[in-house]
Amino acid sequence: MPTYEVFLKPDGKDGFFHAGSLDAPDDEMAALYCRETYIRRGEGVQAWLVARQHIVTLDPKELEVTAHRQHASNDGSVVAQRRRARRQAGTE
Amino acid sequence: MRVWETMEDFDQFIVNGGTVEPGDDMPSAYRQEVFRFIEMHANSELFGGLCERYWVSRAPGVHRKLAFLAKTQDEIGHAHLLYMVAADLAVKSRAQMIDDLMAGRSKFHNVFHYKTHTWADQIVIAYLVDAAALTTQQAVLKQCSYGPYRRILRRIVSEEGFHMRHGEEMLLTLADGTVTQQNMFQAALDRWWEPVMHFFGPPTKDGDLLIRWRVKSDTNEALRDRFVQKFVPMLQEYGFVVPDPALHRNASTGKWVIGDIDWAALRATQSNVGPDSAARIELSKQSWDNTAWVREALHVP
Numbered sequence: 547m548p549t550y551e552v553f554l555k556p557d558g559k560d561g562f563f564h565a566g567s568l569d570a571p572d573d574e575m576a577a578l579y580c581r582e583t584y585i586r587r588g589e590g591v592q593a594w595l596v597a598r599q600h601i602v603t604l605d606p607k608e609l610e611v612t613a614h615r616q617h618a619s620n621d622g623s624v625v626a627q628r629r630r631a632r633r634q635a636g637t638e
Numbered sequence: 639m640r641v642w643e644t645m646e647d648f649d650q651f652i653v654n655g656g657t658v659e660p661g662d663d664m665p666s667a668y669r670q671e672v673f674r675f676i677e678m679h680a681n682s683e684l685f686g687g688l689c690e691r692y693w694v695s696r697a698p699g700v701h702r703k704l705a706f707l708a709k710t711q712d713e714i715g716h717a718h719l720l721y722m723v724a725a726d727l728a729v730k731s732r733a734q735m736i737d738d739l740m741a742g743r744s745k746f747h748n749v750f751h752y753k754t755h756t757w758a759d760q761i762v763i764a765y766l767v768d769a770a771a772l773t774t775q776q777a778v779l780k781q782c783s784y785g786p787y788r789r790i791l792r793r794i795v796s797e798e799g800f801h802m803r804h805g806e807e808m809l810l811t812l813a814d815g816t817v818t819q820q821n822m823f824q825a826a827l828d829r830w831w832e833p834v835m836h837f838f839g840p841p842t843k844d845g846d847l848l849i850r851w852r853v854k855s856d857t858n859e860a861l862r863d864r865f866v867q868k869f870v871p872m873l874q875e876y877g878f879v880v881p882d883p884a885l886h887r888n889a890s891t892g893k894w895v896i897g898d899i900d901w902a903a904l905r906a907t908q909s910n911v912g913p914d915s916a917a918r919i920e921l922s923k924q925s926w927d928n929t930a931w932v933r934e935a936l937h938v939p
């Protein structure tokens with residue numbers, strides 16, 4: 547039986563989040579199980595069900611390198627250092 | 639997929655606050671421990687739902703019946719969520735877990751090995767057992783190292799909160815009711831206090847793997863104590879007597895101290911030979927068998 551991943555969109559500014567999963571023989575039953583198991587108290591104003599086998603997964607290793615791209619972000623330390631140097635030069 | 643070369647590396651990852659995900663190459667001992675814990679939790683939710691369902695038709699008034707119906711659905715829902723998380727650990731399939739449970743090969747929490755005698759028993763369960771479950775679940779939710787379990791617990795814990803408040807509302811109805819109602823609750827409390835103390839488990843042993851790998855963040859004694867400090871004064875305030883002759887307040891700390899616990903009854907439930915274990919397992923099997931036609935009908939393509 548296919549496993550579906552359940553994504554819910556709460557009311558308001560937040561986007562869809564992964565709520566969990568369920569097993570169902572087809573899309574129609576998946577929708578029924580989703581309502582019964584995941585949306586009993588208005589937890590979502592929209593719901594997406596995706597068969598797990600259809601999800602395209604990326605290799606986490608390829609994603610990890612992007613967390614260390616210094617050239618793509620700036621923590622402001624160089625600017626702070628330059629400013630300090632200018633202040634010191636001005637007071638001398 | 640993350641791989642840890644040695645157990646020391648894995649332990650360090652956990653100590654550093656790491657979160658393990660289903661795709662990770664986790665040590666098999668960790669996989670087994672986490673699975674065992676979640677499977678038992680799932681089984682207990684299912685049995686909780688079945689126990690709740692019994693009272694849907696018996697609860698007094700339409701409002702209570704509807705509330706019990708909603709609660710039953712919550713508990714079955716919790717079981718469903720947890721079985722999905724457990725199945726992803728690929729130790730057993732969901733079908734295998736159900737098979738094992740119905741055959742009496744699996745464990746479920748001690749409180750579901752007892753009979754409910756009166757409506758007040760069910761109120762004790764709704765109030766104290768749901769509160770005890772909430773206490774233990776909050777401690778897991780706080781910093782559980784297994785990501786999917788922790789995330790699904792957030793939802794479960796918020797629903798247990800409703801159950802506890804509903805239980806307290808019913809308790810107050812009896813507490814503010816007639817002497818007969820008050821006596822009924824006291825009698826139920828007398829029956830259930832020991833099982834509720836047992837619910838938190840025997841004292842945690844040194845080197846407990848669930849603590850080491852941060853599945854649980856508190857020892858069983860710490861959780862039991864947290865519950866005692868909160869619920870002993872509450873029950874007393876509502877006019878009831880906690881059935882523990884050794885219960886007293888430590889003069890210097892002001893904390894409640896309970897008497898020694900006899901673990902014999904807990905051990906019986908752990909081997910599925912508690913007072914009502916066989917009947918509970920049989921009931922779950924019957925309800926599973928009785929609904930086979932529904933599953934078949936729904937799953938015909």
Ligand SMILES: [Fe+2]
Nearest residue numbers: 683712713716
């Ligand atoms: Fe529950």
Ligand SMILES: [Fe+2]
Nearest residue numbers: 713768798801
């Ligand atoms: Fe509950």
